Amino acid sequence: MTLLELAGVSVRFGERAVVDAVDLEVAEHEIVCVLGPSGSGKSTLLRVVAGLQPVSAGRVLLGGEDQARVPVHRRGVGLMFQDHQLFPHRDVGGNVSFGLRMRGSRRGFASGPGRGTYEARVAELLELVGLPGAQGRPVASLSGGEQQRVALARALAPSPRLLMLDEPLGQLDRGLRERLVVELRGLFSRLGTTVLAVTHDQGEAFALADRVVVMQEGRIAQAGTPLEVWQRPASEFVARFLGFENVIPAVVAGGAAATAWGKVRVPAGSPEGERRILIRPAGVVLAAAGLRCEVLARTFRGTHVALRLRPEAGPELEAECGLAGAPAVGERIAVAFAPAEVVVLPAA
Numbered sequence: 087m088t089l090l091e092l093a094g095v096s097v098r099f100g101e102r103a104v105v106d107a108v109d110l111e112v113a114e115h116e117i118v119c120v121l122g123p124s125g126s127g128k129s130t131l132l133r134v135v136a137g138l139q140p141v142s143a144g145r146v147l148l149g150g151e152d153q154a155r156v157p158v159h160r161r162g163v164g165l166m167f168q169d170h171q172l173f174p175h176r177d178v179g180g181n182v183s184f185g186l187r188m189r190g191s192r193r194g195f196a197s198g199p200g201r202g203t204y205e206a207r208v209a210e211l212l213e214l215v216g217l218p219g220a221q222g223r224p225v226a227s228l229s230g231g232e233q234q235r236v237a238l239a240r241a242l243a244p245s246p247r248l249l250m251l252d253e254p255l256g257q258l259d260r261g262l263r264e265r266l267v268v269e270l271r272g273l274f275s276r277l278g279t280t281v282l283a284v285t286h287d288q289g290e291a292f293a294l295a296d297r298v299v300v301m302q303e304g305r306i307a308q309a310g311t312p313l314e315v316w317q318r319p320a321s322e323f324v325a326r327f328l329g330f331e332n333v334i335p336a337v338v339a340g341g342a343a344a345t346a347w348g349k350v351r352v353p354a355g356s357p358e359g360e361r362r363i364l365i366r367p368a369g370v371v372l373a374a375a376g377l378r379c380e381v382l383a384r385t386f387r388g389t390h391v392a393l394r395l396r397p398e399a400g401p402e403l404e405a406e407c408g409l410a411g412a413p414a415v416g417e418r419i420a421v422a423f424a425p426a427e428v429v430v431l432p433a434a
C-alpha cells in the first residue's frame with residue numbers, strides 16, 4: 087500500500103524550480119533513498135514532505151490524505167538530520183524521551199503515556215539502536231557513531247509512520263558508516279519502518295535502499311532498485327554520477343556501436359541510431375588482440391586492480407582486471423569489450 091505520494095510537486099525560489107514536477111510514491115515498509123549531487127533538490131523534497139517547505143505546485147499525500155493544511159507536528163513523520171542536533175545539556179535518556187514528551191506517542195503505548203511508560207520505552211529504544219543502558223550518559227561523552235544512534239532512537243521514539251533521514255551518516259568515517267548502514271537496514275526491516283532518506287553517497291544509498299531515486303536539477307533522472315540503476319543507468323548523467331567514466335558518443339546499428347574506441351558489440355535488443363554508450367570497467371578486458379592501450383595508472387582495490395588506460399584512439403578508458411597478471415604502468419596491452427557490460431544510453 088502506498089504511504090507517501092508526491093504528485094507533480096514543484097518548489098520555486100524566484101524563477102528557479104528547485105524541485106520540478108516530481109512524482110514519487112513510497113510504499114509502506116519501503117526504504118527509498120533519494121540520491122543526487124549537491125543542489126539537486128534532495129533536502130528541499132524532504133522538507134516538503136515534513137511540512138517545513140510549502141510547495142509552489144502539486145500535492146503531498148500521506149496515507150491517502152492531502153497534507154496541504156496539515157502542520158508539521160500532525161503529519162506523523164520523524165526527521166533525523168545530518169548534524170544530529172542532540173541537546174548537549176540533557177543525558178541520553180533525556181534526549182530520547184524528548185521525542186515522546188513533545189509529540190506524545192502515536193503508537194507503541196499499550197496505555198496512555200506516563201512516566202514509567204516513558205522510561206520503559208526509552209530503554210526499549212536504546213536497546214534497539216545498540217546502546218542498552220546508556221540512559222544516564224552525558225551526550226558529550228559519546229562518540230560520533232553513538233550520538234548518531236541516540237539521534238536515531240529519538241527520531242524513532244514517537245513511532246513515526248514515515249521516518250525521514252537527511253544525510254543520516256554524513257559526518258561519520260567510512261568504516262563506521264558502512265557498519266551502521268547495514269545495522270539501519272536490519273533495524274528498519276525488523277520494525278517495518280517506512281523510510282525516505284536523502285544522501286549524496288551512492289554507496290550508502292545502494293546499501294540502505296529498496297529503491298533509489300536519482301535527482302538531477304530538481305527532477306527524477308531515474309528510479310529503480312539499486313541493482314536496476316547500477317546495471318542500467320538511464321542516462322549519461324546517472325552513469326557519471328555512479329562514477330562510471332567510459333561514456334562516449336556512438337552510432338548503433340546491427341548489434342554493434344561505432345565509437346572512437348572502434349566497434350563495440352552491444353547487448354541484443356539495444357536501441358539503434360545516434361546514442362552514447364557506457365562500457366563498465368569490468369567490460370574492458372585484456373585480450374590478445376583488440377584496441378591497443380598504454381597503462382597510465384594501476385590501483386589496487388582489494389578484490390581487483392583498477393587500470394587507467396590511454397588507447398591508441400578515443401578518450402582514456404577505465405578497466406578492471408584480476409590481481410594476478412595485472413599489467414604494470416607503462417606497459418602496452420590490448421583490450422576487447424564484453425557486450426554484457428555495455429549499456430546503450432540516450433544521445434543527450
Ligand SMILES: Nc1ncnc2c1ncn2[C@@H]1O[C@H](COP(=O)(O)OP(=O)(O)OP(=O)(O)O)[C@@H](O)[C@H]1O
Nearest residue numbers: 099104122123124125126127128129130131285286
Ligand atoms: N530558501 C531558499 N531560497 C533560495 N534558494 C534555496 C532555498 N533553499 C534551497 N535553495 C536552493 O535550492 C537548491 C536545492 O537545495 P537542496 O538543499 O534541496 O539541495 P540538496 O540536493 O539537498 O543539496 P545538498 O546535497 O548540498 O544538501 C540549492 O541550489 C539551494 O541553494
